Amino acid sequence: xxxxxxxxxxxxxxxxxxxxxxxxxxxxxxxxxxxxxxxxxxxxxxxxxxxxxxxxxxxxxxxxxxxxxxxxxxxxxxxxxxxxxxxxxxxxxxxxxxxxxxxxxxxxxxxxxx
Amino acid sequence: xxxxxxxxxxxxxxxxxxxxxxxxxxxxxxxxxxxxxxxxxxxxxxxxxxxxxxxxxxxxxxxxxxxxxxxxxxxxxxxxxxxxxxxxxxxxxxxxxxxxxxxxxxxxxxxxx
Numbered sequence: 001x002x003x004x005x006x007x008x009x010x011x012x013x014x015x016x017x018x019x020x021x022x023x024x025x026x027x028x029x030x031x032x033x034x035x036x037x038x039x040x041x042x043x044x045x046x047x048x049x050x051x052x053x054x055x056x057x058x059x060x061x062x063x064x065x066x067x068x069x070x071x072x073x074x075x076x077x078x079x080x081x082x083x084x085x086x087x088x089x090x091x092x093x094x095x096x097x098x099x100x101x102x103x104x105x106x107x108x109x110x111x112x113x114x
Numbered sequence: 115x116x117x118x119x120x121x122x123x124x125x126x127x128x129x130x131x132x133x134x135x136x137x138x139x140x141x142x143x144x145x146x147x148x149x150x151x152x153x154x155x156x157x158x159x160x161x162x163x164x165x166x167x168x169x170x171x172x173x174x175x176x177x178x179x180x181x182x183x184x185x186x187x188x189x190x191x192x193x194x195x196x197x198x199x200x201x202x203x204x205x206x207x208x209x210x211x212x213x214x215x216x217x218x219x220x221x222x223x224x225x226x227x
Contacts, residue, residue, distance in 0.1 A: 004157070033214070042120070042203060042219035043158070056214055090157055102148070103215060105157030 002027065004106035006091050012112045013081050021076040021109045025093030031055075032074040033094070033103060034066060038087040046089075049074055081113045118206050120218025127225050133191040135221045137204035140185065144206040148215070149178065149189050152201045161202070162189070194225045 005024045013019050025032050034046040045058035049068035057064075063079040072093075078085055088110050092103040119138045127133045137147075148163035164171045164178040164187065171178045177190040191198055204218040 035217075043215075043217040045214050045216065048214055058214075092157070102160045102163075103158075105150075105159065107155065107157050 004091055004093050004104050006089075006106035006109050008109055009107070010110045010112070012114065014114050015081055015083060017081050017113075019078045019081060019085075019111055021078075021089050021091075021111070023074045023076070023091030023093075023106060025072050025074070025091075026095075026104055029093035029095050029104070030072055031094045032068055032072065033092040034074070034076050035090045035092065036060075036087045037090055037108070038084075043090065047076065078111070083113050086111060086113045118204060118216050118218045120204050120221060122221060123219070124222045125224070127194045127223065129194065129196060129225055129227050131194050131225075133189075133194045133198065133223055133225070135189045135202055135204070135223070136186065137188065137206075137218050138184075138186045139206045139216075141206070141208075142185070143208050144216075145209050146207045147178070147180065147187050148205050149176075150203045150205060150217075152203065152220075154200075158203055191223075194223075196225045196227050199223055199225050 007022045031050040033048050035043040037043050047066050048056040052068050066076040068074045088108040090108045092105045094103050121136050149161045150158035151161040152158040162173050162176050164180050166182050175192045180187045201220045201222050203220050205215045207215045
């Protein structure tokens, strides 16, 4: 069974540009989560999508946005990139929405903003 | 109230020793406490999890101890092995419709041969 897949693996952008990151969840999983892992800051919750709807978002500015497609894959968009957006962006999926359960993480997309 | 504080930031243990990582939380509504293990270049993977109705859970060499009154929980790795060298994250969440995991800042564990 394929795990969570993310693309691209690495992305280099300059300040002010836009970045788009993609995630395919494990087959059968309907929930997708995005986390930012910046050096020394652990994993910061960004967004949660389920059944195509945004269910929750973390304490990030509106220039962080995303969507979930009918096939449950997801896209994270970061507009007006700033230097501090440089981080590893992790996508995770799960099969449940109301019961806390295991999150399955991808290997991440490393975004570097120059 | 949403924070999960984790310590130490890094830990060096000799092979065969016990590794102990501690976490504290503030939100008493949290009712699910997992630990994730992350190897370099990989995403985090669930290691072990506990709910507040028990004070301890053991899986192989890994044990979670939970102290509800102190709002603290810890991960103990017995007989630590070099293959355990990784970054460990504690986390907490609420089992409601606004499910999301709040992670600690991580502990980088190095087990020396």
